[in-house]
Amino acid sequence: MAVQTRAAISDVPREPAMPAEQFDDLEQQHRVATFGMWVFLLTELMLFGALLSSYTAHRVLYPEGFVEGSRHLEVLLGGINTVVLIGSSLTMALAVHAAQTGARRPLMGYLALTIALGLVFMGIKAVEYWHHYRDGLMPGVVFTYTGPLAQQVELFFRFYFILTGIHAIHLSIGIGVVTMMLILAWRGRFTADRHTPIEVTGLYWHFVDIVWIFLLPLLYLFGLS
């Protein structure tokens, strides 16, 4: 029994794979880990929900300034980034599939693709931020927009930077975690029986994608027509 317990604590899979000692079996352990991630994502929803509630209240109060601010965002770059992030969700889902079927090389390939697409998103986001800096639309750093709506536009850009900034921080963490998963997969830590970390990482990645799917219409799209 003592030998079995040690094997369970070590993250190196032994045959047969053993659950941690507080669980009856691997399936229960998998269920609990997955549920834990869902509860964490629920708290994340509250974080973004609070920001979006505040955004909603101010947009209702200052509609003209928010429309004017939104018109200064580049829909093309925002649209490309949406496609990039949805693509990264596809590769992440395929990585989970590869993990479920115990296919190590495809797993590593899809994880690497997911990291690459995440970096492409960050690169495009950096280009956008550079454009805002160049155009003097970065409140607190350089804000040169003038006109009757200047204060409202500044408020819109504060929301824009807080929302996209916190989203970018989440994506950076996601890229870091997926990189760790790639290293673990390379070391052969995952098998068809034992791949819960990949599944849980996927849940987090998809959540970050969902946040962006709501940011696209709320920040980029509503000032166009």
Next chain:
Amino acid sequence: MSEHVISPRTYLTVFAVLLVLTGTTIGLAFVPLGIWSTPVALTIAAVKASLIVAVFMHLRYGTATSRLAVLAGMFWLAIMLAGILDDVLTRGWLRIPGK
């Protein structure tokens, strides 16, 4: 483990639908829909999010507790949004300054 394995074909189908919906929402943004613009865009975003949650995040085959976490999240978010909107959207109704 007896977890449900979703086929790559299903993932690719969902991916294609998500791309079509993204194109639709960006296209509709150029159509003057007036006050309906944002509700329409948010509805499309909600459909996209549901597809990701159901298929990519496996909730369709998930446990009851995972579904409960998602429902609880949406429930509390709805309370927060309703509580804020019933303030800012109804200001001015009584024609009393500051109310």
